[in-house]
Amino acid sequence: MIHHLRGKLIEKHPTHVVLECSGIGYFVNISLNTYSAIPDQESLALYTHLQIREDAHTLYGFYTSAEREIFRLLLSVSGVGASTARTMLSSMSPQQVRDAIATEDVLAIQAVKGIGAKTAQRVILDLKDKIFKIYDLGEVSHKSDNTNKEEALSALEVLGFTRKQSEKAVDAVLKQDPTLSVEGIIKNTLKNL
Structure with a gap:
């Protein structure tokens, strides 16, 4: 398991970054929350989650360990895959995901593409008790950037x-x-x- 990466930021896009560590370039999938939190500087550290499947090894990166923990909790829910979890963390901040689960806000979770009513209810049912163990979910800063x-x-x-x-x-x-x-x-x- 790759716990984190620290290295030189080579590329930065809304859905992924390329991080060079000891001469190896890692393609790391990220959420929009992580994208907005990444500073525009050469050195970068990301917490990671490595998903190994029969046909692919996919690396996901997170600016905070709290966001990675929410991602992993979402993956533990039947019917929620890595793509849906990343879309959820792109549509909502980790704080908003935590609050939606804690307050049983089915509509907020259901508003995310790929999540229907049953899956939203399953997310709340499976994670409500676990979500209170997550601490230090600070606000994700929004940076203004002139992109097209x-x-x-x-x-x-x-x-x-x-x-x-x-x-x-x-x-x-x-x-x-x-x-x-x-x-x-x-x-x-x-x-x-």
């Missing part, structure tokens, strides 16, 4: 949306607020898809 619509669209494609479907939703979001960061565009678009 294309970066948001490519991130949405990686999350499983078609380009045509995403473009309409992104255009609608940008009409309401053209000053949004790429993270803001994606979050607001996810609520509308």
Whole structure:
């Protein structure tokens, strides 16, 4: 198991980063919350979760250990895979996920793409007791960044949306607020898809 990576930030995208550690470049999948928290500097440390399947070894990175713990708890729920857990952490902050589970807010969880009513109820049922063991879930800072619509669209494609479907939703979001960061565009678009 790879606990964490510390190294040089080579690439930074809304859905992944490339981190060079001792000459090896690691492709690490991230959520939007982690993307917004990563500072624009050369040195970076991420907590990681390695998912090993028969056909792939996939590395997920998190800026805080609390976000990684929420991700792992979500994976323990039947019907919630890594892609759905990452989408949930891209749509909601770890604090919002924790609060939604603690207050049994089925609608907030169900608003995430890929989660229906039964899965939302299962998440709450399975995790309500466990979620109170999570501490130190600080607010994730929002940074304003002048990125373009294309970066948001490519991130949405990686999350499983078609380009045509995403473009309409992104255009609608940008009409309401053209000053949004790429993270803001994606979050607001996810609520509308």
